[in-house]
Amino acid sequence: MSSHSRPAAPHLEPVRVGNLYRLAIVGAASLKGKEVAEALNDRNFPSIDIKLLDDDESLGQLETVRDEITFIQSVRSEQFDKVDFTFFASDAECTGRNWKSARQAGSSIIDLSYALEDEPDAVVRSPRIDRQLGRALTPELQPGPSVIAHPAAVVLATLLLRAQKAGEVKQVVATAFEPASEHGQKGMDELHQQTINLLSFQPLPKSVFDTQVAFNLLSRYGEESVPTLAAVERRVMKHYRQIAGKDAPIPSLLLLQAPVFHGYTFAVHIEMAGLADIGNLSQALAGEHVSLSRLADEAPSNVNAAGQGDILVSLAADTNSPHSVWLWAAADNLRIAAATAVECAEAMAASRPRGKIQ
Numbered sequence: 001m002s003s004h005s006r007p008a009a010p011h012l013e014p015v016r017v018g019n020l021y022r023l024a025i026v027g028a029a030s031l032k033g034k035e036v037a038e039a040l041n042d043r044n045f046p047s048i049d050i051k052l053l054d055d056d057e058s059l060g061q062l063e064t065v066r067d068e069i070t071f072i073q074s075v076r077s078e079q080f081d082k083v084d085f086t087f088f089a090s091d092a093e094c095t096g097r098n099w100k101s102a103r104q105a106g107s108s109i110i111d112l113s114y115a116l117e118d119e120p121d122a123v124v125r126s127p128r129i130d131r132q133l134g135r136a137l138t139p140e141l142q143p144g145p146s147v148i149a150h151p152a153a154v155v156l157a158t159l160l161l162r163a164q165k166a167g168e169v170k171q172v173v174a175t176a177f178e179p180a181s182e183h184g185q186k187g188m189d190e191l192h193q194q195t196i197n198l199l200s201f202q203p204l205p206k207s208v209f210d211t212q213v214a215f216n217l218l219s220r221y222g223e224e225s226v227p228t229l230a231a232v233e234r235r236v237m238k239h240y241r242q243i244a245g246k247d248a249p250i251p252s253l254l255l256l257q258a259p260v261f262h263g264y265t266f267a268v269h270i271e272m273a274g275l276a277d278i279g280n281l282s283q284a285l286a287g288e289h290v291s292l293s294r295l296a297d298e299a300p301s302n303v304n305a306a307g308q309g310d311i312l313v314s315l316a317a318d319t320n321s322p323h324s325v326w327l328w329a330a331a332d333n334l335r336i337a338a339a340t341a342v343e344c345a346e347a348m349a350a351s352r353p354r355g356k357i358q
Helices: 031-042 092-104 127-133 151-166 180-199 229-244 278-285 333-349
Strands: 021-026 047-054 062-065 068-071 085-088 108-111 123-125 146-148 169-178 252-257 264-272 290-292 311-317 324-331
Touching (some): 021 031, 031 333, 085 092, 108 333, 123 229, 123 333, 127 151, 127 229, 127 333, 146 333, 151 169, 151 264, 151 278, 151 290, 151 311, 151 324, 151 333, 169 229, 278 290, 278 311, 278 324, 324 333
Parallel strands (some): 021 047, 021 085, 085 108, 108 146, 123 146, 169 252
Antiparallel strands (some): 062 068, 264 324, 311 324
8 A cells, every 4th residue: 555645643544635535446457457557647646545456366466656665455345445536447347346345435436347337327438528529527426437438439539529620521431450458468468479379380379369369360259259349349339429429420430459469550531521631630630639640750550659648640631532531540548548547537536525535
């Protein structure tokens, strides 16, 4: 357990200094959990304490939180006592087992596992899209779980809502290339081991994808893989509709599994009702969270997008249609997911009671 700032005088129970909050990260050893801890530090979230919680495999593992060494503890109901915000960065099963204990203890829930997206009072959120649309979050004393919008949905919503500013969008077709990191460390490890085994003519591990991913490009996984690629594609579109609103253009989406470890890439074809003006579209797309690439720059890729919160974008005219344009985009899926989660907590912080920790 780490401490960012502590009261000068001793108390029998912790008291906030100003408006500092107590946090818990469930799945702290996961890729998303580590990214959330980093995002909390980068955004200087006002916390007095951050508990790192995970399953048996990671218990006692040391992690650095805000320049302090702390260790991962087991997920137990008493760990949520007096915790203001709990980030569930674990798998869906762990979230399902523990989120009600956290809520009963008075914690606000931010779900990065998508386990709670069908709960009656849950809301799929992307604060950056809310800001882009000028939507204000209504403070709630007892908000339901905030489910972070899928990072691919956030990228598509960001680009297509801005493209509308350059003129009426008639049709959008998008292909998204999913990285192994969307399946967590196990997905990364399986791609790595498949790559090694193929080069040494050894049998391939297939416990995650149930098929060959290394040196391959797939439109579906093996029969034993959960979730299926089609289910992820449906989730992306479901989240897109929920965050982008009814007036946003609806893309035709194809999701492919790419043989890469980290970062989404996107090929997006936009057909405008009028002539497609590259200059106007570039101006419309530019702004917060979008970095446009010029011809002299390195082209967007999952490699140069790693560690960045921005979406990297290049534009090219469709030589077969004066009404159309191609976008090539890349984004760090883990960074966008973590930033979305922390921004959700920041938005909900306005409704948390001040003073003594609840």
